[in-house]
Amino acid sequence: MTVSDLRKPPDPQGSHLPADTRPAPAQTIPAVTGPADAAAGQADAAADTAEPGGPSPVGRLTATVERLRREVRAAQAEADGRALIELAKGILVERLRCGPAQAARQLAELAGQAGVTPLEFAVDVINQAARDRLSEVTATFLAATAAAAGARPAEPADGHSSAVRLRAAESGALAAHDTQAVADSLLEHALTPLGAEAVAIWALGADGSLALAGSAGFPAAEAGRWRHVPPGVTTVARRGLAERAGHWIRSLAATGMPSIGQHQHPEGGRVAVPAGTAGRIHGVLEIAWPAPLDPPPPPVVRQIEALAELCAHTLETYAPHHPDSADGTRVLPDVTELMDLADGLHDPALVLVPVLDTDGELADFRIHHVNSRFLDPAGRPRGVVNGALLLETYPVAAGHSELFERIERVHATGEPYRAHRMRLTALVDEVSLAAVADINISRHGNCVLLVWRIEDETARLANLLQHAQRLGRIGGFEENLLTAEITWNGQLYELYGRPVSDAPVALEDLPAHAHPDDAVAIGRFLRTLLHHRRAASTAFRLQRPDGITRHIRVVAEPVLDSDGQLYVVRGAYQDISAQHWTEVALAATRDQLAHTEQQASERDRLTLQLQHAIMPPEQIPLAVPGLDLAVRYRPAETQHLVGGDWYDAVVLPSGRVLLCVGDVAGHGIDAATSMVVLRNALRGLAVTGAGPGQLLSWLNMVTHHLTGSVTATAVCGLYDPDRQTLRWARAGHLPPVLLRGGEAEPLPLVRGMLLGAVPEADYQEHEVQLAVGDTLLMYTDGLIERRDRSVEESLAQLLKAARTVPQALEQQVDRLLTHSRSDTDDDTCVVGIRVAP
Secondary structure, three states: OOHHHOOOOOOOOOOOOOOOHHOOOOOOOOOOOOOOHHHHHHHHHHHHOOOOOOOOOHHHHHHHHHHHHHHHHHHHHHHHHHHHHHHHHHHHHHOOOOOOOHHHHHHHHHHHHHHOHHHOOOOOHHHHHHHHHHHHHHHHHHHHHHHHHHOOOOOOOOOOOHHHHHHHHHHHHHOOOOOOHHHHHHHHHHHHHHHEEEEEEEOOOOOEEEEEEEEEEEOOOHHOOOOOEEEOOOOOHHHHHHHHHHHEOOOHHHOOOOOOOOOOOOOOOOOEEEEOOOOEEEEEEEEOOOOOOOOOOOHHHHHHHHHHHHHHHHHHOOOOOOOOOOEEEEEOHHHHHHHHHHHOOOOOOOOOOOOOEOOOOOOEEEEEEEOOOOOOOOOOOHHHHHHOOHHHHHHHHOOOOOOOHHHHHHHHHHHOEEEEEEEEEEOOEEEEEEEEEEEEEEOOOOOEEEEEEEEOOOHHHHHEEEEHHHOOEEEEEEOOOOOOOOOHHHHHHHHHHOOOOOOOHHHHHHHEOOOHHHHHHHHHHHHHOOOHOOEEEEEEEEEEOOOOOOEEEEEEEEEEOOOEEEEEEEEEEEEEEEHHHHHHHHHHHHHHHHHHHHHHHHHHHHHHHHHHOOOOOOOOOOOOOOEEEEEEEEEOHOOOOOOOOEEEEEEOHHHHHHHEEEEEEOOOOOHHHHHHHHHHHHHHHHOOOOOOOHHHHHHHHHHHHHOOOEEEEEEEEEEEEEEEEEEEEEEEOOOOEEEOOOOOEEEEOOOOOOOOEEEEEEEOOOEEEEOOOOOOEEOOHHOOOOOOOOHHHHHHHHHHHHOOOOOHHHHHHHHHHHOOOOOOOOOOOEEEEOOOO
């Protein structure tokens, strides 16, 4: 900052108010006025005009008291502002390299040129020189206020700008002798202009408790009742401690949370902001409003956060003030005492000291001391670890482990942290080494004590073995044959259903606790183990005292001494009841499955035999003059898919030829028997001489009423050899295909519903005139149906294949079956006729 910089007019968006809304320049610090001062002026006027002959003695005394009170307040305001002006003079002395007198003249001259009071200009000089949190908050607050007002913000009611009030609050906090004085200064200079009525500063204890370090605006009796809040009690301050951004409450009564002064203005708003510096939380700043609190603008939020930081600096220096405490200062514990404490522990311990960056924020912890019990997870000596930075020594702790985050939290809040079986990872020579340990972290003053206990490998393996025995339901034993001493583990007592106070059961007494039918197997087991001195095993049924029978497998081995004599037997029992019953259930299931498969195979075989008996793959040629006939039937490749496809070609008494194909829905014996019913019924109905439409109408009634809700499709045709005509009708089936002159086309689609859907149905007939050489094909959907394409595409493929078939009718039908692209494994029927010359 230079003299020319100071002589420039201040930025309207900076820390000064516009010139046309500011008071006239003055060379002295303005007195702070308020409602009480106005009332005092009115009292003076009243006293001077009370009596026509002159003021009364009471009036003169009242006026004198109010005048003296105004002078005291003015003196206090001048003293508060004087500290800021003197601080600004010191800045000018250092920047301008001038004396104090010249700095005072320069300050007054520059304030007059800017059109502001010396106090406001002094605060502006302090903000430009400090560039701290308060100056940042002030600039943001004034800029936002000016933007919201459109052009020029209004002058505050007390005649001071936000910058003056914040710096006055800071000056009062720095000059205060305890936290109580800080609370008074914050309420008077910074919070009352925001509409707040009371403030409380809470100090955070190492055990998580809250102590009322200072308060203003609350009754003394209320402050005494809230002197201490135990850990775990949910209050407004506790909620603010849990939320780093602070807890803003519109109405305290709506939350139901207790707090200091909750009966004064129960509907009022509350704010609780954590007070912390350098990554450590020292307490909470709680502010109370008399009315519900609307969401504040961001500049006000940042202003309150700056005040909380002021409280944190005070809490770091002074302890909470208690009425029954003679000394209010807090003495931080000596690091040497903490080192002695760590050396007295039987577990590895580290004393950590916080390391701050250039901005005063927590960056790392330095390992100030390691005790004699310290064991590095990577096996490094104490000298390598002692004095190093924590993240440099254990860099993996900042990424894959939550250890560093826990240490930060304990240092910030003072709440101790304990964890069981935390994974510690160290990076040594680019190799990640891990260990499992129990962790204990606690804060002592400004240091952190980290204690860990690496899990003992022997204990871990023993614990693992116990869990394995529990999961496998295994109990171990050892029997000394010389001393008759028997040792059982706890799992074996549970298997036997006996209390641990009972004596263990010897191996020779095992038959007395087993099922009588297992005596032979147990005897063979004991002879092999005790007499032949070989490892042995057997399974038996254990009869427990509670009446429950368990299936047990026992395995044991002999232990011989140096003379080859047997003196100890070791072994284990395992409860295999679940395995035994599972094997029994599996055996029963296998038998049932084999029986079911046999029944299904027999059923499919009978179904296939029935179908072949009724529908032979090839039909004996019919002797019809002028007509060639070829019939093919291809059953399903899988027996359980035996379906209800059928065909018929028979000469009627009238000389006409009945031609039909059909398909009953479904597979199996039901479909096969339904097919027999429909085929025989149609033969019998055709003798009446009725047309194909009438035949299908009668067959529909048979299907609906006499086959048990079966549905089917069919094509029925009557060929007249004399006239060479074919009358046909369809019931939901694909139309026949006519081959004439090297072309293949389906016959026109006539109306007809599938059989069995409704009790009665009418079927439309169509007559086609055939010529010599014409070929007509009737078929079921098993010839063309595919899963990956529509019926129309499959029919088009059939027409294409029919145009290129050989001239002989038998070969033509065989080729269609051979080159069929159907993939549904369904039955297939094909009936072909050709008019011969």
